Amino acid sequence: xxxxxxxxxxxxxxxxxFIFALLLAPAVLAVVPGEPVSTGINTPQEVYNAINxxxxxxxxxxxxxxxxxxxxxxxxxxxxxxNQTQLDRAKNILIYSIxxxxxxxxxxxxxxxxxxxxxx
Numbered sequence: 016x017x018x019x020x021x022x023x024x025x026x027x028x029x030x031x032x033f034i035f036a037l038l039l040a041p042a043v044l045a046v047v048p049g050e051p052v053s054t055g056i057n058t059p060q061e062v063y064n065a066i067n068x069x070x071x072x073x074x075x076x077x078x079x080x081x082x083x084x085x086x087x088x089x090x091x092x093x094x095x096x097x098n099q100t101q102l103d104r105a106k107n108i109l110i111y112s113i114x115x116x117x118x119x120x121x122x123x124x125x126x127x128x129x130x131x132x133x134x135x
Contacts (some may be wrong), residue, residue, distance in 0.1 A: 059133045066129050073122035077115045084112035 056062050091105035 028088035070122045077119035081112045
């Protein structure tokens with residue numbers, strides 16, 4: 016168990032760097048030499064589109080996370096066999112999954128709220 020913790024402490028930073036590189040690669044590879052680079056967000060419609068893209072990403076990410084957490088919580092409940100610490104752990108995971116669902120719903124609904132404010 017102790018060796019596993021030492022190995023995971025070494026691998027975790029490398030894993031985070033790998034994930035960051037995967038997320039950064041499309042932005043770096045999207046720039047084509049010689050072509051004009053976009054000047055950014057200029058109109059209210061572009062602001063709404065950018066917020067909408069971020070909200071859709073958050074909605075999908077947190078909804079996926081919630082489903083995974085629900086499955087993990089169910090497995091902990093099944094494996095608890097009356098052990099109170101395992102039951103408490105499963106309850107906490109269930110609470111986190113409900114929070115993820117709420118965040119997903121808020122991210123999905125924030126776009127219509129912002130559309131009403133920004134766009135006429």
